[in-house]
Structure formats: C-alpha cells, structure tokens
Amino acid sequence: MPVSFSQTLDNYDVIIIGSGLGGLTTANRLAYCGHKVLLLEHHHRLGGLATWFKRKGHIFDISLHGFPYGMVKTCKKYWNKEIMKSIVQLKNIVFDNPQFNLRTTFDKEDFISILNTKFKIPLQTVNSFFETVAAMNFYDDQSMTTRELFEQFFPGRTDVHRLLMEPITYANGSTLEDPAITYGIVFSNFMNRGVFTFEGGTDKLIHMMSDELEKNGVTICTNAKVDNILVENGRVTGVLVKGKEITSKAVVSNSGITNTIHNLTDRSCFSDEFLEKADAIRVNNSSCQVYMGVKDGESIQDVGDLLFTSTSPEFDSSELLDIHTQSKTFSVYYPKTRPGHDRYTIVASMNGRYDDWMSLSDLQYEKEKEDMIARAVTDLDRYLPGVKEKIDWLEAATPRTFNRYTLHTDGTSFGTKFEGLDISRTIFKEVPGLFHVGSVGIIMSGWLGAINYGVIVSNDVDGYIRSV
Ligand SMILES: Cc1cc2nc3c(=O)[nH]c(=O)nc-3n(C[C@H](O)[C@H](O)[C@H](O)COP(=O)(O)OP(=O)(O)OC[C@H]3O[C@@H](n4cnc5c(N)ncnc54)[C@H](O)[C@@H]3O)c2cc1C
Numbered sequence: 001m002p003v004s005f006s007q008t009l010d011n012y013d014v015i016i017i018g019s020g021l022g023g024l025t026t027a028n029r030l031a032y033c034g035h036k037v038l039l040l041e042h043h044h045r046l047g048g049l050a051t052w053f054k055r056k057g058h059i060f061d062i063s064l065h066g067f068p069y070g071m072v073k074t075c076k077k078y079w080n081k082e083i084m085k086s087i088v089q090l091k092n093i094v095f096d097n098p099q100f101n102l103r104t105t106f107d108k109e110d111f112i113s114i115l116n117t118k119f120k121i122p123l124q125t126v127n128s129f130f131e132t133v134a135a136m137n138f139y140d141d142q143s144m145t146t147r148e149l150f151e152q153f154f155p156g157r158t159d160v161h162r163l164l165m166e167p168i169t170y171a172n173g174s175t176l177e178d179p180a181i182t183y184g185i186v187f188s189n190f191m192n193r194g195v196f197t198f199e200g201g202t203d204k205l206i207h208m209m210s211d212e213l214e215k216n217g218v219t220i221c222t223n224a225k226v227d228n229i230l231v232e233n234g235r236v237t238g239v240l241v242k243g244k245e246i247t248s249k250a251v252v253s254n255s256g257i258t259n260t261i262h263n264l265t266d267r268s269c270f271s272d273e274f275l276e277k278a279d280a281i282r283v284n285n286s287s288c289q290v291y292m293g294v295k296d297g298e299s300i301q302d303v304g305d306l307l308f309t310s311t312s313p314e315f316d317s318s319e320l321l322d323i324h325t326q327s328k329t330f331s332v333y334y335p336k337t338r339p340g341h342d343r344y345t346i347v348a349s350m351n352g353r354y355d356d357w358m359s360l361s362d363l364q365y366e367k368e369k370e371d372m373i374a375r376a377v378t379d380l381d382r383y384l385p386g387v388k389e390k391i392d393w394l395e396a397a398t399p400r401t402f403n404r405y406t407l408h409t410d411g412t413s414f415g416t417k418f419e420g421l422d423i424s425r426t427i428f429k430e431v432p433g434l435f436h437v438g439s440v441g442i443i444m445s446g447w448l449g450a451i452n453y454g455v456i457v458s459n460d461v462d463g464y465i466r467s468v
Pocket residue numbers: 017018019020021022023040041042043046047048049050062063064065066067171224225226227254255256259287288289349402405406407408412413414437438439445446447448450
C-alpha cells in the first residue's frame with residue numbers, strides 16, 4: 001500500500017521518480033538488492049502508461065495490446081513466476097486494407113509462408129531478409145534506414161512494406177526513416193514467437209507488481225510530483241517534492257528524458273556539449289484512443305484480437321499521424337482476457353501529433369473528439385455490423401490526455417527517437433548519481449523494452465551506490 005507523503009523519511013539510498021514499467025522494475029531490483037528505495041509517482045495510481053480505467057462496469061486497458069514473447073523470460077527472472085504465468089499468446093492478428101486482407105499468428109513461420117505464398121516473394125529472398133534482421137544488433141551500422149532495408153529486399157513492393165511496417169509503427173511510433181536496426185530488433189522480437197498479452201488485464205499486473213515491491217520493502221508514495229532533482233557540487237543529493245527535500249545517494253528518473261533534463265534538473269549541471277545533444281532529441285509521436293464498452297449481457301463475434309485496419313491506399317507514416325487518419329488498430333478484449341469479468345471492450349488506437357490537438361480551441365477539441373469517436377464506431381461496424389447498438393460506453397483520449405497523465409513532453413507515447421538512448425545512458429557521467437530509465441531510442445520502449453531497461457539501469461545504480 002502506498003504511504004502518505006507525511007510518512008516518507010528524510011533519507012533513502014535511492015529515489016525513483018515515476019512508476020512506469022521502467023521505474024517499477026528499477027525500484028524492485030534495487031530493493032531486492034537490499035537498498036532503501038523510495039518510489040514517488042505524481043499520479044494516484046502506479047503503472048504510468050501501463051494503466052487502465054473503469055467506467056460503468058467496463059475496464060479499459062490503455063497500452064495492453066501486445067508485446068513480444070521475451071516478456072515471459074524477463075518477468076520470470078526479474079519479477080516473479082506468478083506474473084510470468086499470466087502471459088498468453090494472441091493468435092488472431094488481422095490486417096484489412098486496400099492492398100491485402102489476411103489473418104496471421106504474427107510469427108516468423110507464418111510470415112515466411114505469407115510472404116512467399118500470398119505476396120509471391122521468392123523463399124530465398126524472404127529467408128535472407130529474416131536472417132538479416134535477426135542478426136541486427138545495437139552495435140551495427142546505424143545509418144541505414146528501414147526504408148532502405150525494405151527497398152533492398154522488396155523493391156517497390158509497398159504492400160510488403162505495409163505488412164512489415166504498419167504494426168511496428170503502431171507499436172513504437174517508428175517510421176521508414178528511422179534507423180533500420182531499431183526496426184530489426186523490435187520486429188525480430190515479435191517474430192520470435194508472436195504477440196502476447198497479460199491475461200487478467202493491466203490492473204492485475206500492476207497489483208501483482210505492487211505486491212512484489214512491498215515484499216521487497218520499497219516505500220511507495222503516489223500523488224507525489226517531484227519538482228526538482230537536487231544537485232550539489234556536481235553530484236545528486238536528492239529531490240524536492242511538495243516543498244520537502246528528501247536526500248539520497250542516487251536518483252533514477254522515469255520521467256521522460258527531455259523532462260528530466262529540461263524541467264527537473266538545473267541546466268547548469270550539464271556540460272554545453274551534453275546540452276547541445278539533449279536539445280536535439282526528437283520525441284516520438286503521441287496517441288489517440290477510442291474506448292468502446294459493450295453492454296452487459298451482449299456479446300460480439302470473434303473478429304480477431306488485433307485488427308490493423310485502414311482505408312488509405314498505401315502505408316504512409318504521416319497518414320497514420322493525421323488527425324483524420326483512415327488507419328487504426330482495434331484491440332478486442334473478449335471475456336477470456338479478464339477471466340471472471342464477463343464483458344467485451346474494444347479499444348481503437350491511432351497515432352497522433354500533440355501539436356495538432358493543442359492548436360485547437362476547446363470547442364474544436366470537443367468536436368474533433370466526437371468526430372474521432374464516430375469514425376471509430378463506423379469503422380468497427382464494417383467488421384461487427386450493428387455494433388453501435390450494443391455499445392453503452394464511448395470515450396476518447398488524445399495527446400492532451402497522455403500529456404496530462406504522464407507529464408511527458410508532447411504527450412509522447414513511445415519516448416524518443418534513437419538519439420535519446422545515448423543521452424539517457426550517459427546522463428550519470430554528467431551528474432554522478434543521476435540516472436534515467438524509461439522509453440528512449442525506440443528499442444527501449446514498449447512494455448518489454450521498459451522493463452528490460454529497468455534491469456540494466458538498476459545494475460548501474462547498484463554499482464554506483466556501492467562505490468560511494
Ligand atoms: C496508447 C498506447 C498504446 C501502447 N501500446 C503498447 C503495446 O501494445 N505494447 C507495448 O509493449 N507497449 C505499448 N505502449 C508503450 C508502453 O506503454 C510504454 O512504452 C511503457 O509502458 C513506458 O514505460 P516507461 O517506463 O517509459 O514509463 P511511463 O509509462 O512513461 O511512466 C512514466 C511515469 O513517470 C511519472 N512521472 C513523470 N514525471 C514525474 C514527476 N515529476 N514526479 C513523479 N512522477 C512523474 C508519470 O506519471 C508516469 O507514471 C503503448 C503506449 C501508449 C500510449
């Protein structure tokens with residue numbers, strides 16, 4: 001159970017700012033290693049973007065759409081076996097767009113077969129593509145773009161580019177112009193065994209994680225927004241929160257890397273060279289979602305677990321970001337998703353630009369939200385005729401919503417572009433004792449990326465604390 005702010009002590013070994021999956025994992029690992037850990041979260045609930053909300057008997061998941069099989073090993077090793085046991089595969093991934101219509105298990109074997117038989121790509125080319133992406137790693141040449149990679153293997157085949165790219169753009173906001181290694185690493189992770197989810201929903205996962213944190217002795221305090229990271233003589237000394245200084249040997253920020261540098265830490269703490277690079281970080285796009293709850297007692301037929309749908313003639317990253325995009329992913333949550341909770345919900349997810357939504361007047365904002373909801377219901381009706389009559393809850397989130405709840409720069413859903421990774425990894429060299437964890441560089445984003453990054457950062461912090 002979170003403690004009230006007045007119960008927090010004046011000193012800890014390490015303070016974690018933010019309880020996204022990266023922050024939670026770092027806190028858990030460090031407490032497990034015996035350090036005295038304080039976790040401060042500005043929201044009333046833990047989880048960051050791994051969150052949910054309840055309306056009229058419905059439970060809506062925000063970011064539980066799918067993650068790679070790697071989560072099984074990661075959760076078993078760094079959380080616990082019970083968490084691991086709830087990870088199950090989503091076997092029905094559907095694509096429907098003007099270029100093709102297909103159903104897949106979204107794993108290597110099925111994709112090789114689809115590319116060869118449906119898209120008529122020679123097996124040798126397909127195998128060679130898979131060998132190339134599987135061999136990609138962080139230390140590779142970073143100058144090749146994903147577009148160049150696709151053109152090398154599938155020149156002019158915009159249908160193949162769409163099949164390979166559209167789900168990844170939804171998963172992490174990357175585009176054809178991002179480094180091919182960011183694509184290769186994430187795509188290969190999914191192709192390993194397919195797409196997985198957490199049976200029982202995000203609420204169950206976060207509750208299980210909270211129990212583990214408590215077992216390991218983490219002090220959790222919610223409704224606690226950190227205003228400043230304190231630095232003295234070039235070293236971190238703690239944080240300022242609600243007017244109180246809490247000291248610590250190390251601070252780990254799970255707030256966005258841009259927030260951490262520009263809003264939480266005094267700029268004078270960093271070198272000019274570091275700030276120049278930090279100022280050049282591009283944050284990734286944000287998201288829009290429409291949440292649809294089906295009336296109690298009503299059911300819908302199985303139309304797949306994840307439905308990538310678009311009426312746009314070809315895949316185009318900027319079309320996916322447009323406020324009136326014709327492309328969206330439907331995540332369908334059947335009662336089996338949350339055993340014991342006999343309801344159907346559908347979440348339509350779209351990518352979105354913060355500036356587009358921020359530039360609207362309040363009146364225009366409400367109108368655009370209503371229009372977006374109406375478009376989502378109309379699109380869903382193509383797969384589930386008459387579904388409108390079965391829905392008793394409709395609500396939308398926009399980049400403004402994501403910004404409000406997470407404080408992330410421009411409401412970013414997937415952290416930063418590639419350059420953010422280097423800044424995140426080297427911040428402690430600028431200010432000893434200051435670490436960053438959380439979505440950066442595309443690779444370290446998503447549920448699996450954020451948790452794995454939490455493990456890496458906790459090792460860095462453990463080493464640092466033991467050395468001072
Ligand atoms: C719509 C959407 C769909 C997604 N779908 C998927 C998906 O299907 N699969 C997948 O793997 N990933 C998905 N993601 C991405 C995934 O949810 C994130 O990459 C991951 O959860 C981010 O974890 P994080 O550690 O970076 O922290 P975040 O979740 O970004 O959390 C950061 C936390 O820090 C807190 N904080 C910030 N500043 C302060 C402060 N000053 N003081 C105190 N607290 C602060 C925030 O309140 C927040 O709780 C999706 C994201 C979105 C938005």
